[in-house]
Amino acid sequence: MNIIFAGTPEFAVPALAALIEAGHEISMVLTQPDRPAGRGMQLKASPVKQLALQHGLFVFQPESLKPLEVQAQIAAVQADVMIVAAYGLIIPTSVLRMPSQGCYNIHASLLPRWRGAAPIHRAVLAGDVETGVTIMEVVPALDAGNMVSKGVLPIGDADTSQSLHDALAIIGADLMVQAMEKLSKDGTLPSQVQDESLVTYAHKLDKSECPIDWQKNALEISRQVRAFNPFPVSTAQFRGETCRVWFANAPQNHTYNLKNAVRGEIVSLEGSIHVACGDGDLISVLNIHELQMPGGKRQTAQQFIQGQHVKVGECFS
Numbered sequence: 001m002n003i004i005f006a007g008t009p010e011f012a013v014p015a016l017a018a019l020i021e022a023g024h025e026i027s028m029v030l031t032q033p034d035r036p037a038g039r040g041m042q043l044k045a046s047p048v049k050q051l052a053l054q055h056g057l058f059v060f061q062p063e064s065l066k067p068l069e070v071q072a073q074i075a076a077v078q079a080d081v082m083i084v085a086a087y088g089l090i091i092p093t094s095v096l097r098m099p100s101q102g103c104y105n106i107h108a109s110l111l112p113r114w115r116g117a118a119p120i121h122r123a124v125l126a127g128d129v130e131t132g133v134t135i136m137e138v139v140p141a142l143d144a145g146n147m148v149s150k151g152v153l154p155i156g157d158a159d160t161s162q163s164l165h166d167a168l169a170i171i172g173a174d175l176m177v178q179a180m181e182k183l184s185k186d187g188t189l190p191s192q193v194q195d196e197s198l199v200t201y202a203h204k205l206d207k208s209e210c211p212i213d214w215q216k217n218a219l220e221i222s223r224q225v226r227a228f229n230p231f232p233v234s235t236a237q238f239r240g241e242t243c244r245v246w247f248a249n250a251p252q253n254h255t256y257n258l259k260n261a262v263r264g265e266i267v268s269l270e271g272s273i274h275v276a277c278g279d280g281d282l283i284s285v286l287n288i289h290e291l292q293m294p295g296g297k298r299q300t301a302q303q304f305i306q307g308q309h310v311k312v313g314e315c316f317s
Contacts, residue, residue: 146191
């Protein structure tokens with residue numbers, strides 16, 4: 001297949017690597033322009049660009065796909081297929097129509113659930129028991145194209161958005177290679193229309209969602225912490241400073257003397273930092289395993305306890 005690959009972040013890298021390994025001709029790699037990054041704010045190539053250059057592929061980095069001269073350069077490739085994986089720029093309908101055998105996207109959810117910008121994070125936050133990848137046709141409407149194939153991934157109690165992201169990227173790469181093999185062989189890809197009555201939207205994350213509300217129960221807070229790892233990271237106030245909470249879970253079958261505990265209070269320091277949370281009229285307990293004070297490094301709970309001389313009875317707010 002003569003393929004245009006459109007992708008930018010780490011999520012797209014396994015797919016590009018898999019397509020190269022499968023022997024397809026990647027005639028153009030579309031990726032976003034280099035952006036300032038790091039302490040020195042030096043221009044940095046996207047992960048997709050870095051891989052493309054390692055393989056000597058042609059990289060095209062327009063700021064927009066709307067200018068006619070940009071579209072003319074894409075059309076000149078005469079691609080069979082365009083594959084999109086977290087590209088990050090709007091693709092005009094005129095560009096979608098250019099590849100002779102269609103345009104296909106790797107979307108990190110089990111469509112029609114979680115269309116939109118943050119499907120992995122929203123799945124964890126909502127307490128979904130599973131997530132996955134959908135290979136879909138790209139249409140002008142947001143994530144509304146027909147579905148070609150799916151791969152399912154259970155969400156475990158220790159999963160974060162980062163761990164799911166990495167696993168889903170591999171699943172998506174495998175599914176796309178399979179889809180291209182079938183398209184190359186049969187000249188078509190059977191697809192299924194999405195049930196619009198089941199659509200949910202994964203709205204973009206906002207930093208206003210980061211602060212932990214200790215009135216919520218421990219399970220809800222655990223989902224928030226794991227959903228916001230590695231970005232934007234949940235926060236709590238400790239000794240008047242904003243502490244970042246990187247990992248926490250809600251233990252089962254633990255017994256505490258919580259008769260007089262208040263929400264946010266540290267009730268135990270055995271193994272991790274155990275914090276009293278709301279649960280209606282009851283108290284639930286969150287176990288914090290990894291956190292970070294301003295200007296400091298990420299630490300395990302035990303490192304944090306020792307370094308900050310934490311005591312039972314102190315409170316997060």
